[in-house]
Amino acid sequence: MKPVQGMKLWKRLYRLPILPPPSRGNKERPNNYARKKGPHESTTNKNKLTRHGRVGTCSKCKKGHNKTRCPNQGAPPPAKRPRGRPRKHQVESLEHGSSQAGSSQASQPRSSQGIFGFST
DSSP states (O other): OOOOOGGGGGGOEEEEOOOOOOOOOOOOOOOOOOOOOOTEEEETTTTTTOOOOOOOOOTTTTTSSOOOOOOOOOOOOOOOOOOOOOOOHHHHHHHHSSSHHHHHHHOOOOOSSSSSSBBB
């Protein structure tokens, strides 16, 4: 085959032109044919129930209200322990039973023991 200069010199075949491929149908979002859920039905999990119609109970008096709105206030709740590992000076003061949590004792190691608790 020899090269041809431009489309005007191409051989004419007198056939139908090349057509685009047929359309494949709906290119939009598909319709949702699932049934409409009830007002208290979960849309994500079919096994999950809602809390509609339940009556809350107070943990103090076991009645139908919240703990914060309870008329029986009673004794204050016990103090919570601090979170995390206890500090070293708190542990030493509890072990020795002394009421003085002296900063000089807690900050400086004992003379018989080194920094890490090993005897020197």
